[in-house]
Amino acid sequence: MHSGSVTACTSAGRHDNEPSQRQKFSEDEDEDRISNLPDFIIGHILTFLHTKNAIQTSLLSSRWRYMWTFITKLSFKDNELPVSFPREKIKTWFVNYISRVFLHLNSASIEDFSLEMNEEYDSYLINQWISSVSNKGVKRIHVWSFKACDLFFCPLFKCQSLEELVLDIMGGCSIKIPTFVSLSSLTVLDLVGITFTCYSSITSKELTLNFPVLREYKTRRCTWLDVKSLTLEAPILEEVSLSYNESHAEIMFCTSHLKEFHYNNDRSAETVVLDAHIASTKIRLSDFWDINVQESWIFVCKLLTVNAKCSKLCLEFNWWYLAGQEHYLAGIPEFGLLRDLELHYVTGEVLLRLLLKSPCLETLVCNRILDSYEEEPVNFATVPDCFLSTLKEVTFENITDNECELSFAKFVMENAQVLERISFSCSRKLHVLENFQKKLASVNCSSNIAIEEYCSYL
Structure with a gap:
């Protein structure tokens, strides 16, 4: 009895004064652990929100009132107010909004800054x-x-911490820079609508941009005003894209890792120079309108000469405007290391000249082979060396069933001694593919070839 009474009292005491395991777990679960974290950690968490949403957390409690001030990513857009608001009110709100954010910001560093206007x-x-x-x-x-x-x-x-700079100014923008600029951390430079001028008073201005870790360089509708030459020192640069720029300066790219070069312009591109040993690259040249055809071909030959040691090459050109000028390719070197060749909108004459210069070619992709403007059709009589020993795969994309395309397909099937696979595709027009297939049905293949046809409806 005595012991039973003691047990009962002890049990009752635990029930009245000590929470059960379930109660403890429930209380722990209800506890606001995030609010107890250090300020800079909460700030880091809020960084994953849009700036506007991060600021709204200040309404949660007095503890959260200034937590947003520790965010390290800032994103501002002036289209967050309803379009019914008067323009001047939108502008005033936007300026005051950004000013207040910067006034209260406590972050020691900023990772990202995004501004859309x-x-x-x-x-x-x-x-x-x-x-x-x-x-x-x-x-x-x-x-x-x-x-x-x-x-x-x-x-x-001058910001040495800067890793990525994207300036997309649709309405145009002027920036004045000195003759030498060096950014030690910049990896991406993407510029649209920028006009650069130089501090130097010298008439013949020569600019140097030193970006030791730059990997991507893109400019569109940009101008180097009154600049004689621009040298970009970027040893590990991988991608260059120049579109619709209005510069007449000589632009030299000093690099040794270039993988893709894209030039899209309506002016002569003779002033662009690649000073590099390139292992693999894509060269895209397009939209040449009303220009000096001879200068354009000279530029093409320069690019091909620079890339003589590449293993992968993609050429995309609006060859319609350069047809009949293929003789300028006579001076290009032999591509002794070229394994993969991709050609877009190429004439039969250009195609044959490139194949004769590529003795080790293994893979060939042709996207639209065009009929030449010459009265005489292309004579596919000389068999390239790669047909005899290395060419294993040929792909015809977007076929149109023209005479040059058909002649080259027959030429490949009859003369490629080690060819393993040949494929034909066309977009939407199934009857084109069927006609092409019928015309090739009687061709005697030089080897056991897997022939594939397919029509894309995408």
């Missing part, structure tokens, strides 16, 4: 915002503007 703002304010994030060691800057604006050189091209 549909309205026109004072260039001084925009430069102030960029200067603020540059002083905090910003790594990535993206500025998009539908309207024109001017960006000062300082601090954009």
Whole structure:
């Protein structure tokens, strides 16, 4: 009895004064553990939200009132208000909004800064915002503007922490820079609508951009104003894209790892120089309208000469405007290491000349072989060396059933001694593929070839 009474009392005592395991678990579960984290950790968590949403967390409680001030990524868009708002009110709200954010910001560093503007703002304010994030060691800057604006050189091209710079200024933008610029951390440079001018008072201005870790360089509708030459020192640069630029300066790319070169312009490209040993690259040349045909072919030959040691080569050109000028290719070197060749919109004459210069070719992709403007059809009589020993796979894409395309297909099937696979494709027009197939039915293949046909409806 006594012991039973003691047991009962003890049990009752535990029930009244001590929570059960289930109660403890429930209380732990209800506890706001996130609010107890250090400020900088909460700030890091809020960084994954859009800036506007991060700021809204200040309404949660007094503890969260200033947590957003520790975010390290800033994103601002002036289209977040309803379109019914008057323009001037939108602009005033946007400027005040950004100013308040920078005023309260406590982050020691900034990772990303993104700015999207549909309205026109004072260039001084925009430069102030960029200067603020540059002083905090910003790594990535993206500025998009539908309207024109001017960006000062300082601090954009002095920020050594900068890894990615994207300036897409649809309305045009002027930036003044010195004759030498060096950014030690920049890996991506993507510019649209920028006009560069130089501080130098010398008439013949020679600019040097030293970007030791740059991997991607893209410019579209950009101008180097009154500049004689531009040298880009980027030893590990992999991709170059130049589109619709208006510069007449000689642009030299000093690199040894280039994988893709894309030139899209309506002017002569003779001034672009690649000073490099290139193992693998894509060269795309397109949209040459109303230009000096001879200069364009000279430029093509220069690019091919530079790439003489490449193993993979993709050539894309609007050959319609250069047909009849193929004799300029006579001076190109032999591609002794070329294994993979991809050609877009190529005439039969150009195709044959390139094959005769590629003795080790293994894979060939032809996307649209065009009839020459010459009265005489291309004579596929000389068999390239690669047909006898190395060419194993040929692909015809977007066939149109023209005479040159058909002649070359027969030439390949009859003379490629080690060919293993040949394929034909066309987009939407199944009857074109069927006609092409019928015309090839009587061809005697030189080896056991797997023939594939397919029509894409994408």
